[in-house]
Structures are given as C-alpha cells and as structure tokens.
Amino acid sequence: METVTNPQVSPIVKKAKKDSFLLSTWKKLIRNRLAVVGLILIILQVAIAITAPLITSYDPARQNLEATELPMFSEGHWLGTDNYGRDMWSRIAYGARISLVVGSIAVTLGLVGGITLGLLAGYYRKLDGIIMRIVDLLFAFPGILLAMLIIAVLGTSLVNVAIAISIWSIPSCARIVRGSVLSVKKQEYILAMKSLGASDIRIMFKHILPNCTAPIIVFATMRMATAILSTASLSYLGLGAQPPTPEWGAMISQGQAYMWTSPHMTIIPGIAIMLTVFAFNVLGDGLRDALDPNMKVNQ
Template sequence: MTTAETLKLKPKKREKYYITTLKRLFKNKLAVIGLIIVILQILIAIFAPYITIHDPIKQNLANSEMPVFSEGHWLGTDNYGRDVWSRIVYGARISLVVGSVAVTLGLVGGIILGMLAGYYRKMDAVIMRFVDLLFSFPGILLAMLIIAILGTSLVNVAIAISIWSIPTCARIVRGSVLSIKEKEYIMAMRSMGASDLRIMVRHILPNASAPIIVFATMRMATAILSTAALSYLGLGAQPPTPEWGAMISQGQDFMWSSPHLTIVPGIAIMLTVFAFNVLGDGLRDALDPNMDLQQ
C-alpha cells in the first residue's frame, strides 16, 4: 500500500495501517534495541542535571586520573580531575542537539531543492548541477572547508554538517516527487485549479515522507559521528566543553595510564551511531510498501 493510498483511507483503516507498520518495526529486534538506546540517550540528555552530582567542567587536580569504579566517580576522572560520567552525560546532550540541528537544517534545504527540482522541469538541471557540485567534495572535507571559513564552534559544525546533508536529501526528495507528481490525484488537483505550492505542500510532501523519515534517522548517526570527528580534530567543541570527540582527543595522551579517558567516550559514540543506524534500517523495512507482498 502506497502512502497516497494510506492518506485516502478512512480514519479507522488508516489507524490500522499505522499499527501494522509499528508491528513490523517491533518485529525487528535490532531496531527495537536501537530505539531503546535512542530513547535512553534522549532521557539522559534531558535529565543530565538530575543524574550527575559533579560539574562536568570543574577541575580538581587532587583527584586527577582516578580509575573506573572509584568512590564518587564510577567512571573515573580525567587528567584535570573532572568526572568522566558527568562529561559523558552532558556530551550526550551536545551530540544530540548538534546532530538534530544539523539534520533539521539539512532536511529543510534538501526538501526545498528536491521539491523544486522534481516538480519544475526547467529548474531541475540547474538545481541538480548544484547538487552534483556539492557531491564532488568528500563530505568530511566539505565540512572542514566550511568550518575553516566560518570558524571553529559547535554552531558552525551544525551548519557545515547540514550543508553536507543537503545534496543527499535533495536527490531522495526529487526522486519521490518525480514519481508522485504523475499520479492521477495530483493531475486531478491541477485540473481543479490548485496552486503549485498547495499541491507540493499538501499532497506531494506527505507522500514523500517515508524516505525522508528514514534518511533523517540514519543521518543522525552520520551527524553525531561527524561532530565527534570534527571536535577530535579541534574544529568543533573547544576545551573545556564536554563533547565526546573532544574527550577522545584530550584523553589519547593518557591511553596507557588511563585508557578509560578514550574508551568510555568511544563506546558512547559507537552505541549512539549503532542505535540510529539500526533504527533507520528498521524504519526503512517497516515503511516499505512492498513488505506486505514479501510476507
């Protein structure tokens, strides 16, 4: 069943369709694990002040490099005596916020360009050549170039990653628009005198939502990983900001004496990226209209 057909269903049948989609998602054990991890990360980020007892940036050199499971510091402390657990928790907040902002901005730009390119044939060539130009740069190098121009900060990291996300999103949306705009109900709306803007926003965009949702979920993993990578290189979060990539960069000099300074934030990055990736895979399968035919 296509998204267009779903929107035409009566409320009860539409609700049944959504319940069926959720059941498909929950049948995927990896996707459920990913969803649980994502929810936990969000809760940890929201309630960070309530689940930590130490200031993530307050230094206490008398307690520097305490090992894991030390009294009062169950994940130990770094070389400045800062509590690692507090820095990991507040780092989750930074990663999720920067990733969400980057993906949202990338979606807005990609959806606008993709809708215009797919709906207006005359604009297609110009927009897609611009998209191809962005694709010609390796993603991380494009982000580094943008940050080099704008300056090093988490705000600029979010902007750089969002620009990196635009071309992929634009191509996904364009492909959906090209197939949807030829449907009978779209032609019927045109014949009834509906404006192009109304058709695109009220009828085409909702029908292209499934691939956009999947892209946004999986792009969160890329955004979080890219934020960590840029901060590791010194182009993102600056000391003493508790960001996971920056924590790995600061802890690598103490790898032999205090390996937890790099291992703990590394595990946090790995789990978060894994969670968003498997959740995106699960959503792709659950929203696939061909799943009914395969089962």
C-alpha cells in the first residue's frame, strides 16, 4: 500500500486559510474601539507626513523675525509661530516625517537583530546560553541610558539616534522570538520536516518564523511608540535633532524658555507626541488581543 509522507496542501486552500485568518483578525480588531481610534490617528499622521509640502505654506526652517511668538489662530499661522517666527504648523507636519522615519528605521533594525538572535537562541540549544547572557547584559542598562551611551560614542545625529534605539530594542525582541521559537519547534510538523532532511535554514525561516509573526507584529507596533518617544527625549536633551530641524522633542526643548509667554511652542509638540504614542500603544494592544487565539472578544 502506497503512503504519502509529505502531503501537499493546495495553494487555493492555503490562500483561503490565510484570507480567513486575516478577515477574522480584522473583525476582532475593529471591535476594539480604542484600537480603531489609534489606527485612525496613525493613518492621519502618515497622511500629514507624506503630504507635508502640500498642506503647509511655509518652510519649517524659514525665519521671520517680524512675526515672532504669534499666538494660535493668528492670520496665516493657525498654530502660531515660535520665537524665530517659524510657522508651528509647518514644523509639526514636517516633524511627523522625522518621527515616523526615525522610529521605523529603529524598529526595523531592532527587529532584524532581535529576530536573528532569537531564532538562533531558540533553535540551537548550544547557542542559547551565550546569546541570552549577552541579552541579559544589554538588559542590565536602562534603555535610555544605553541609547545615550551609544550616541556619546557615535555622535549626535538622527541617524545615530535610530541606531541607538535599534540596539536598545534588540534584547526585548530576541527574548520574544526565542520564546515563540521554543514553542513552535516542538510541533510535530517541525519534527517531520527534520526527518525529511530539510535544512535548518529552511525550517527556521520557512516553517518556524512565519508562525512567530503574531508576537513580532505586536512588538513592532508598540515599539514604534517607544522609538518615537525616545527620539523626542534624546532630541530634547540635545543628543538627537539639531537646530533648525523641526523635531518635536527639540521643539519642546526650545519652547520651554517661553512657557509663560508663548505656551503653544511647548504644548503643541507635546500633544503631537502624546497622541502618536497613545495611538501606537492602543493599536498594539488591539493587535495583541486580535492575534491571540485564546483571547475571547466580547460580541
């Protein structure tokens, strides 16, 4: 009697299962009102960042010393101007670009490093101890202090901020991926692939990693909030964006001297940071609930 040792699943069946999973996840996500609010805020911020040259009338770095510290809703400057006469709306819109780009680069680099280390640690037991001790060493440093140390070595720039935040993100990502790999590699289909002679690289990247995507997606979403907040914090301390770059943290640092006379210089970028961090955090919470198969969503 002929037996099938490696049954193939029809591509149509695979696509149907994938579409069903995505639709189910989407339905669960939109039931979470806070997550929907977060998603709308993120889409709005991305739209503002992309269309910044079209929706602003002023160069964010252009000074106009005849129109300094104008209050909100002034003619031609609906969010007012700063102490150099620069339009606050233009600086907020272009600042959204900087926050999203730096945050995305930092999270992407952190994911690459964390996923690589997590896969190796979870799959190869001999490497597990070594990699996890390195991760523990990185965890011994408070995140923002580790980022400051890296920037002190590399120099002050937004590129170095992204690198510093990505290094800070690696240990958390590595632990999450390692835990998922340890769980997935015990499954019977992984043992079957090994018995059929599949290479370790093929097993790790084609069969294990795709089944670890849910926690990685949640981590990446919530890490964006941390990356944006950290970028603003480092720029506030003078370690990130340098004048006249329209970065939100640098704008708060510059505006704090005018808090009593022109509070909008500090409050407006502060609100922008708050809303962005809130949006990514609540979206991450919603994705975690939607992607968790054990989570029951109230009907």
